[in-house]
Amino acid sequence: MVRIPSFEHFGISAPRILGLGFAAAIGSYLVLAASLGEALGEATGPVAIVVALLAFYTVLSTPRRVLDRQRMSQARESVALSASAMACLSVTGSRSKTLMTLRPREQTLASATRQCARKILLGLPVDLAAAESANSLVSYSAADTFRVLASMDPDDFGEGDEESRGLSTSIELYRETKLPMFMTACFFSPIMLVLYAVFTHTYGSLGLLELATFEFVIVDLAFFFCSRG
């Protein structure tokens, strides 16, 4: 059985999201086939299948994108969390007090800290509670902050921004790759469709409207794939 981390993290069952993906694919196929009419002739079927596959991929990849976004915000917040925990641990010398004093602003990190504090108040050992909370986090720097806190050594806290630096570089590379792709899609799709209309002598209002709709679908899909997060 293939394990997909993003599905596991959000507790999504694979058959359910596959069903949702199929529904979205069939829906987009039917809508596109109906809206394209006869504008693309015999190519309508294959084009609608490609769009349906893209819709299927879009639905299936949504948890991964949400996870990536969470990871980025957790990694950024972990730097502040680490600095704050380091100072607090040096002063109080108490892991439990430090964990209860921490107030991260990032939602998932705040929820993990609250859970950890609750477990400590219920009597769970600090290292166990911190380790459990660390396991629920996506960002390894944020998880490391909890683990270091449990190990009781304030000197182990690093700068903590290695992960966010790596993520920023990857976003930069994504942008460098996807920007020319999106520009190409936006530049060539109207040109190609106008040429298609000219050489197939599609001059009727309905045919041209169908081609414009098709162009909107292409550019919209390109926008979705090229904009990250």
Add this chain to the structure above:
Amino acid sequence: MNEELATISSLKKVLESAGAGDGIARALAREIRGMGPEGASVARMILMGHPISLSLGPLLKSRSEEVSMLSALIGSATKSSSTLVGKKGRTFAAVLERWAKMKENEKLEMRVQAFRALLTSGVLGAVTAMLASLGPLVASLNFVEGNPPVASGNLLLAAGGMTAISSGMLGFFMSGRRFYINVLVALTVYAIVSSVAAPLASFSVLSPWGIK
């Protein structure tokens, strides 16, 4: 220096003062007084005797994530030791300063990209206008199958619509809400080029089979 970097730099000085044993409230009132309306508000609240965590409210709600994070750290000093937070927070402040500088560089890059998108929109308008005006003329050069259908004004309208969609999306991708500038540029160039190419498009080709 932009306002965000200046505020981070002032907050860094606050941490340095706190690390050297100075009071956080005193350092805040001294350093961030001149940092725009948010800084003035924080300084005023401190001078009026409000607690630090409450006084830092305007900075905590700041649009800049880095300023807000650094303010949260300074605010947390009231729960631990201001000297220790000041000492340990220096590295953190340096990291945040680096992030703010990176964001500033990114903004400059985005400005260049937005300009590129404007140029692309303009070129797109010109090319589609040429194709929509002269394309039917070229497509009518069919000497074998008789007379092809004549292009109507619908093609110019549809090509303009397609150009508007593409340039709008490109503008939205690059400059967000200011996408209408791309649409305006593309449609203006489109209108100019199609009006220039209109006389050429009205030229009719005689079929060689028709010449006696």
